[in-house]
Amino acid sequence: MGTASASSRKADPRTPADVRAERAARNEGRPTLAFDGVTPYVAYTGVDVLLDLQHPRTREPAELSFIVTTQVMELLFVLIRQHWTAARAALEEDDVPAAIAALRRSTAAQDVLVQSWDLLATLTPVEFNRFRDALGESSGFQSYTYRHLEFLLGNRSPALARPHRRMPEVYAELRRALGEPSLYDAALRLLARRGLPIPADRVERDWSAPYEPDERVEDAWAEVYADDRPGNELFLLAETLLDTAERVTRWRERHLAAVRRSMGAKPGTGGSQGLAWLAQSVRRDVFPELWTLRTRL
Structure with a gap:
């Protein structure tokens, strides 16, 4: 049991470049469209927070x-x-x-x-x-x-x-x-x-x-x-x-x-x-x- 658990925690031998290449192949060259929660772009840039910072006080x-x-x-x-x-x-x-x-x-x-x-x-x-x-x-x-x-x-x-x-x-x-x-x-x-x-x-x-x-x-x-x-x-x-x-x-x-x-x-x-x-x-x-x-x- 302990051996199997340790084995499952082995580091992924793939490099980030490998993961990106596999993702592109899996998507047949198209962008990923399905995500759990917010998109990685929003999570990385905080753009949702950024775009919530404009609060005009008038109607001009x-x-x-x-x-x-x-x-x-x-x-x-x-x-x-x-x-x-x-x-x-x-x-x-x-x-x-x-x-x-x-x-x-x-x-x-x-x-x-x-x-x-x-x-x-x-x-x-x-x-x-x-x-x-x-x-x-x-x-x-x-x-x-x-x-x-x-x-x-x-x-x-x-x-x-x-x-x-x-x-x-x-x-x-x-x-x-x-x-x-x-x-x-x-x-x-x-x-x-x-x-x-x-x-x-x-x-x-x-x-x-x-x-x-x-x-x-x-x-x-x-x-x-x-x-x-x-x-x-x-x-x-x-x-x-x-x-x-x-x-x-x-x-x-x-x-x-x-x-x-x-x-x-x-x-x-x-x-x-x-x-x-x-x-x-x-x-x-x-x-x-x-x-x-x-x-x-």
């Missing part, structure tokens, strides 16, 4: 577009954060090729993020006004997933984590992010380890403070750009960082344009001056010395 059809677009952006924020975090870790480990690969994956997600504004491109002020009051004090500024991205870029202030202090896990993650080098900080630390003249106060500093441009950092990047051969991985890193930075600016510009088109210069729902506040964000360069260096070269 454009509100659904607004909600779906916002949720798509939030998912992309999560994906981009994963890539930027991986890139930062690779830089701290002196693995420049891995950092470049992670950043290139992130730019593909950033392109989709920028294009997602197209979903709201036709939102008129009249349509927006029909559901804007239903937002209450809700604002994209309150997105903690986006705040993580800004912290990774170096746009930091402990006050920016404060809106989330009533969410202990989220607040702890943001506070932890404030105490770690940003993506750009990690790049500068790498340059210093490679012998480039990065100032000591850029290698170790109060990471919670926002990054401030430094002409000496520009000098170090100038040395990198002096050797633009394809094999210079630091040059490739610099250009890939700028690819990332440019897409951040594009996203901010599209955000500004969308707000200007849908509500003009009215105050924002979250307490800001709306258009004027967003314009300040657009003017803030990401990885600033990589931009100012262009004039010098």
